[in-house]
Amino acid sequence: MATMPDQPLQPDLRSRAPRPDHVPEAHVREIDMYALDGIEAGYHEAWKRIQQSGVPDLVWTPFTGGHWIATNGETVREVYNDPSRFSSEVIFLPKEAGEKYQMVPTRMDPPEHTPYRKALDKGLSLNQIRKVEDKVRTIAADLIESLAPRGECDFSAEYANVFPVKVFMALADLPMEDVPILSRYARMMTRPEGNTPEEMARDLEAGNDGFFAYVEPVINARRGTDREDLISVMVNAEIDGKPISHEKALGLISLLLLGGLDTVVNFLSFMMIHLARNADLVEELQKDSLALMRSAEEMFRRFPVVSEARMVARDQEYRGLHLKRGDMILLPTALHGLDETLNPDPWRINLARRGLSHSTFGGGPHRCAGLHLARMEVIITLEEWFKRIPRFGTREDINPVYYSGIVAAVENVPLVWPA
Template identity: 25%
Template sequence: MPQAQTLDDIRVEFDAPDNVPKDRIVDLSFAMGTAPNDLADPYEPMGWLAGKDIPRLLFNPPSMHGLGAISGNRRGSWVVTHYEDIERVYSDNEHFSNAGTAEFQRLIGETFKSIPLAIDPPDHQKYRLYLMPYFSPARITRDLEPRIRRVVDEMIGAIEAKGEVDMAWDFARVYPVRIFMGLMGFPDEKFDQFLDWEWDILHSGSLDKMQAALRGVLDFLRAFIAEKERNPDEHLVSSIVHGKIEGRALTDDEKIGMVWFLWLGGLDTVAATIAQMFRRLALQPDLQKRLRDHPQLINSAVEEFLRTQPILSSSRTATKDFEWHGIEVKKGDSFSCLNPAGNFDPARFENPRTFDPERKANRHFTFVGGVHICLGAHLARRELRVLLEQWFERIAEFRVKPGADTTVFPGLLSIRNLPIVWDVK
């Protein structure tokens, strides 16, 4: 689809519900991470959707492809694109529910919930408080950062004398998953199988592949949980299954719900972020040099990479009928928060399209917001910071390998391959 710049470019005909004005019906598939481009800033095509002349609620018809078709959703979704509206959807738990979000397990008839992602307040708090200590900054510094640094050191050591690496496939895809598997206590030999299952669930668009992968991973996770019940160890899965909530042991559904949610969230998002981060650095040598020369900027630069690379947009469901921006919202209406627009809203961010590694008060939505803010946000930040610190210390200025395809999907699909090269010292 050509890059759209006005609502007239993307308006479509659709037999929408009665509460949807015809002039709000637009095809926003180009902004959902499924339309590739080759821009240095791959999210540029959808930034205009946060403009002050854009209606505050748009309506996107259901996709006839991918999960929308597979799940049978034919209703469509409201889309919010402005920062303050996205903030409301994420934080207003009275009007918006997260129940059912990312519950792919329903495709094979499973009824357990993804915990804590798909749990609304007040129950959400008890599950989040149960898991949060394992992902706190202090715990990451004490227990995980030494492992993160060892893994980075080992992986860079394996390539620094070669002068090239496929940063997406051989590094970004591997590094965060090694950290995650060590945290959870999963066996190293499941590495490739995990990535195959994850790809089929999130990216294949094939119901048969999704169902087969879901059965495979859930069978494994249930067997792994049972093993840790018999033989406890020091890793997170064991800690989860032997812990207590409000003085009681966890139910079987709570155990698989937590372990499944962590498995699903631990494999893909950081990998996509790393690939896009290194793509931008390779395409913009001035930015690369600035961070090399001023390593004290790495922390704030990581935050800016996160803001300008919103991998996911999150959905909610209306809990009741109410009026918003002149629209009669109905209970059960779906809402999609378009983070690739909200993160570039000029009402919130000064010069939003400029990559500013010194940007202050960088409160973006890449980790979502409200009570459901990403549980692993601190871990992801630490993984990115340590990687950049050690990379710039040991690898010379790098560039995209001549002739390589730098096309990117601005979302979770991201970049499958990114060969980069550098001059070996």
């Protein structure tokens, strides 16, 4: 469940880092990943504004501790896919906050990362996810059934913030009453508050510590059991032939909670805003069940919500620039999926698109392990929604409110339909 910042971000009060000597002045742009210029018109629209003709492959911003930003799809993809040059040692910005992030295996590089990733892949494999399809569909159908007779809803608050959370809590066998506090921890990590890197680091660290404190008794209770829930599978996994350590289990289970309670939640609302404004696309999806199923990948290309980072692993020359070890590079996945050089006419959902290119699930060894569950949730949402609410639109007198960060968010998504 997405939780929004308690106070609006104030770019004018936030600190700016001095430009390092190795950063050419021509590459400097004032871009604040947590308070994008023009975000009131849309999160993706705000990021796309910097992808102009002639913009360098990498620009540097003094905000958020000072860091590079990849500005096109090719650069985003290359940095994701080359851990030998671009490390996952720190993945969140500002760097001071990212250094407080303790979840695994996202902060590991191969080969250390590999056995933990195998454990994740086993628990979230396509075969495992297919076993829970009926349960996922029932959760979606029951929720939409409760909304349909009303003729209106706030989709963000009443569906997107509920459905994937219910699914994940059921898979993990955790009580729904714990969702508000877990969602707050997720917000503290993906959209940390503060006007300086140090303030943001404290907020992110508090969120990380909150997750660890929550999962510790859960891990202790499920260690050594033969339960089949997702957490039990993970805590009883073997790493290099030995039981996973308690410390690493804390990081692994906390990562599952963070991913399950924030990412798909926000993606669904962005997708539904677009569908509510494009009745022809909705009609096209309803006519062809196969096209609907295939549409999920195009939806992911069009509405990426993640902007994580990589750390430069060693001093190197890259795309005409001198990068120093420890430099951070932000990878806005929106600038890959919406890059017209890789995806012609990128704003349009094109159900016939072939060879689509995106980094919505990341890339390289850290490609998101939850992608099969995410696809299932999107397809089931569309199928069950269209069965009960085939025609719907947005209230023109209320506008969505967008938030940027490591994971983007949107709230206030009022939909209306004939009751």
